[in-house]
Amino acid sequence: MNRTLLVAALIVSASPAAAQSTEQSKLARPPAISLGTPPARERALRALEWHVAQLNREDAVRAKASERAATTQALYDLAVATPTGPERRAHPLAGLARSMQAAEAQEAGDNDAALKLSREATELLRPFRTAYADYYLEAVSTTGFTLTQLGRNSEAAAALGEAADFAETRFATLSAADRKLDTWMALSNAQFANAQALYRLGNLETSAEYQRRSMQSRVEGLGANDPDTIASYYQYALSLMRIGRSEDAEHYARRALDGAIAHVDPKRSTYPRAFAAMGVVLANTGRRAEALDYMERALDAYRTTFGADNLNTQYAIGNLGDALLRLERYDDAIAVFDDGIAGFAAKQGKTSAPGAELIVSSGVADAAQGRAAAAEEKLRRGFDIARSLDAKEQVTGPTALPILVDLAVEQGDGATARRWATQYHDEVTARPNPSAFDRADADLRLAIASPGSDPRPAARAMIAAIRRNVAIAETGDMSYMQRAALDVVLNVAARTGDAQIALDAMTLLAGSKIALAGRLVAQRLAAADPELGRLVRRYQDAARTYRSADAILPSTTAGASEIAEARRRRDAAFADLEAARAAIRARDPRWLDTRGYSEPDIAAVRAGLAPGEALVAIIPAFAHAYTLVVSKHGTRVESTTSGRATLERLVHSVRASLPTGRYDTEAASILHDQILTAGNRALLKGVDTLRVVSAGQLATLPFAALVERRGARLDRHTPYLLHRYAVVIQPDFLPRPNLKRVATAEYRVLAVGAPAIGIAPPPPVTPRATYRFFRGSSASPLSDLPPLPGAEAEVRQVAARFPAKDTTVLIGRDATEPRVRALPLDSYAMILFATHGLVAGELNGSSEPALVLSPTNQTDGLLTASEIATLPLNAEWVILSACNTAAGDGVTAPAYSGLAQAFRYAGARSLLLSNWPVRDDVASVITLATTRATRHGATPAQALRSAMRNLLHRRDLDGADDPFVWAPFMLLN
Incomplete structure (x- = not known):
């Protein structure tokens, strides 16, 4: 199972009750039937029931834990000592007490105790399930969910499916007056627990549907802003994320976060879980830098709500470490993992399965940093702990073993490499339905560890497997295990001199970064062309179907017929996906380019x-x-x-x-x-x-x-x-067409710059800007930008080099997005922007790179990368004489992936950019000199080189020989 999704399930879904923040007080109600209990005893039981319910309110959970445990046990003891009915059974409130104790054990991570207690609760309540249906369903839900945590998915699905059907059938018979708060809650919990069981079985679409029903039950029964309803929003967001509906997932995750901020006490568990879910959703769509803010905020809230030693806090630490690992911030990840390892050791001992997983993850980060000895020690230790526990859901082996093979090969220890490679290969082939990546990975490691073998066929098979993964992924984001496999592939290419294998592997590595940067660009391209949008939806639907079917195949509980049907659906979906990709390539190849899909030779x-x-x-x-x-x-x-x-x-x-x-x-x-x-x-x-x-x-x-x-x-x-x-x-390996040089006299030139920042009121706050508290806030996102005194002079000097009839200049108040869009942009051979260039997140509310223009009453003054990509350009080249215009969308994106890529998709053939903030006077010199050289027939590359060399030797410009002054400029095409 994907580690991010595993941790997400554990963080956000600790138990049926805790997962959606159910307050047990909402289940308190008078008896539905007369049990013949002596009135005094009945009153005593009800008083204890009410007292337990109050102690289970979230604001009292930590402060009164010991009192809650004692009172719940007292309720159980009194209920057992109060026989009811002709059969002299224990009072049904004994079942409620055991159900509460089971939820407590499950929350603490003791699933074995939780299962025993919840099963006892179920049997105690079974004779009274018609009258005490809500309590009965709570017990069954806890039983089923605990079974899923223990990996006994078929048992869980059978129990929870029956419970959900019972709840929905019973609910349908109730009148509106009988649909009380506790009835809605019991129905929602049964639907939620069934959704979790279906998810574990790989039935993701049906799981999402039951999660939607659970959410809707909360909305109708509790209201849209109840903390428990808010919890159901982020649960539904996670379900949508698993089936690839990332936009809908983000919508509900943000809805949960807005609700938590507005309506939930920060000390309640729903509050940190809303932040955690937002982080998981963003991380799963490749937006890991954004996700970090939410994960860090969630971790702080977990510590406040649960305490530093609580398992929820430890899982939040693991989530944060995993995000850092995927962001390639390896040393930061190690520090976080070590914190989590210590926490799990204190809570569960030094040999816990979650602790072992974090040890292995920390070892992976050490391996990435070249610390072989530390990596090997951690990988061996984590792997040995996990194997000694015989964990049901083994995630350490597929991570530890291949890296151990690589370390042994690099150290020249052939015997150890073969031993690890053989064990890895044997374990993968012994699985009922290993993924294509795992099969290729095991074959690759065995090939490089086997003397005399030719590893190139295994390397090519790995490339094919990763290409398929990239095709079906929601984003082009690549896991660290895929990068580690491609590292091996490139090593094979270097040792054998196979340039094609190297090119294929490098294309995948570079393409994954391009896909992350082009996410919003791809969305706008599809939105701008209805037919392209239809093809993209077909592509995405096929990818979702593939992922859903593929998730069933590794299951050890699925039957032979389920496996066969899943294979059929998966293969059919991939064929449809390939057909859709071919149609997209014919319609608008730019969409595929934004996804990093290229296969050059x-x-x-x-x-x-x-x-x-x-x-x-x-x-x-x-x-x-x-x-x-x-x-x-x-x-x-x-x-x-x-x-x-x-x-x-x-x-x-x-x-x-x-x-x-x-x-x-x-x-x-x-x-x-x-x-x-x-x-x-x-x-x-x-x-x-x-x-x-x-x-x-x-x-x-x-x-x-x-x-x-x-x-x-x-x-x-x-x-x-x-x-x-x-x-x-070059952003990728695709060949560039030889550009036909156009005589400068034929150029039409557009020069835009020196925007009037802050002269117009900012536009209404957009949903994206709602979250600016992460970086502080200001009245206007442009208000703190410094002026560009040389920008106007630069624009006018460049424009003066061309005939006035062929030149359009937009300066100051005229340098607005509406004015730019109103021009016949495809008629300009050269376009100059002399303004600020911003990286993603540099200003409050900005989630993608942008050029700064003058704001208006209708526009915010930011021409974003995704907006640029839809401009109808036909420019021979674009000059971005601005700060940071070569910068990317984050640490995992290529440095030129943001604005530069967007202009390329819009139709610009060559771009002049800057790699860090530049002096206005120097930008003017470089721009003019480059323009002048191209007028005399130089290629853009030679023109820029000449301009930079001349600048370096100029003595009339202070500091011109400093690389900081002349070296930021770069040409991209």
Whole structure:
């Protein structure tokens, strides 16, 4: 089971009662029938029942835990001592007491005790189930849910399905007057518990339907803003997330969060669970940076509500660590995991299954950081603990074993590698229906650990398996285990010299980042074209059907007929998905490009190179990074001698040194030698332009400022890469068409800039801006931006270089989105924006990259990436003379994935961007010089190189020889 979903289920769904924040006080009511109990004894029982109900209110749970336990036991003892009816059975309130004790045990994580208690409660209430149906259903729901937690899914589904049917049938017979609060609650809990059982069986669509019914029962019985109703919103959001309805899932998660903030005491469990659910939904759709805010807020609230030693708090820690792991913030993840490991050890001992899972996760993070010894110790320890427990739902093996194989191979320990690989392969093949990825992963690890075998077929099978996963995923987000597998694939490519395998693996790694950045762009493209939207919905429906059917196959409880039907549905869905993808490619390939779907081959890449060009790729995988060079002379694949973490530290050092005036030439030269090795340089003879493809932190590197010689002095004569090559950044490996150069005199030019920020009132607050409390708030999101005194001069100077009849200038109050959209944008050969460029989240309420324009009464002054993507452009190139216009959508997106990608999708062929905030006077110089060079026939790449070199040697501009001044500019096409 996917770890994120497992943790989500445990965090948000601790038990039927706790999961939806049911207050037991809502179940208190007078007896439905006369039991013949002596009046005094009946009054005593009812008094205890009422007292227990009050103690079960959430505001008293922690403060009065011991009193609650004692009173519940007293109710049970008195009820058992009060025989009723001719059969002299225990009073039914004994069943209520046991049901409450079962829920308490389940909340504490003691599922064995919870099952025993809930079953006893069920049997005590069974003779009275008609009259005491609500209490009976509560007991059965706890029994069924506990069975799901223990992995006994078929038993749970049978019990809970019967209970849900009983509840709905009984409820239908009640009059409106008889549909009391407790009746609605019992119905909702039965529906919820059945939804959970169906989910565990992989019946995701029906599970979501029962969760919807549970939510609707709460809405009708309790009202839309009741804390228990609010809890049902986030439960339904999680159900929708599992079936791929991400937009609907986010809607209900936000509805729950709004309700929790407005109507729920922060000390109640519903409050942190609403934040946790929002984080899980966002993380599952690839928006992990956004998810972190919610997860951190949830963890703080869990600590306040439950205490630092509560299991809910520990699971919240695990959720946060998992999000950090997927964001590739490995050291932060380790710190969080270690906190959770200590918490589980204190609560459940040092050999708990959840603790073992966190130990393994921490080991994975160590492996990614190149700390082999620490990684191996943790992976072995977590794996051994889990195996000693014989956990029902084993998640440590598929994570620990392949990484242990990789560590042994890297250390040259062939015997240990074969042992781990054989065990992994045997376990995967012994499963009734292992996933395609798991089968390919096991084959790949066995191949690399087997002397004399050719691992390339296994590497190609892994590429095919991940491609299929990417096709059916809601986003192109890639798990860390997929990245680890592609790391192995790239190592195979480097050892065998197979450039096509390397290209395929790198395309997947780079494409996953592109897909994350292009999420909102893809939505707008589909919304703008009804036929494309129809094809996209067909594609998404097929993907959901595939995921739903595929979820059943690994189940050990599904029958042979269920498995066969699931396979049939899955295969049919994939065929429909492929047909829809082909139709989308024919209709508008940009949608697929935003999803990172491309499958180039080496021959096409080479054919797409212009004379004097070569492609150089530097792609980080998991623990390592790899280079691929394609030129007219041949191809070469290498693993960098330093690991991914070391390279990223070098990149950070280079970037951090730039604003200080003390550029780290040593780090810049080491990076140069790691990328352009002697073997790679041998393929670059006669090359004057490098087409660079990179990803992750390496994409933030100013390639032109790399230094070719160690120990070089920092001055105008430093041997920068700029002096040898022009650099063009490519976001992917798709060949670029040779652009027909248009005479400058024929250009129509649009120049927009120097927006008048804050001159108009801000527009009404949008739902997106509602959540700005995470970053503070201000009256206007643009109010704190500094002015750009050189922007107006830059716009006018550039415009003056072209005939007035062919030039449109929008400055100040005229630089608005409505004015831009009203123009015939496809008639402009060159478009300049001289304004602020913002990364996602940089301003309050901003969830995607944007260019700043002048706000109006109708617009917020932000031209976002997804809005840009739908502009009808036909520009030979676009100049974004703005701060941060090469920046991406977060730490997992490529540095140029935001605004730049959006302009490419809109129709721009070449883009001039900046990699960090730039000086206004320098931006003007670079823009004008580049424009002038292209007027004389230079290619955009050579024009930018010439402009940067001239700037470096200018003495009339203060500090022009500083790389911080001349190096931020980059060309993308």
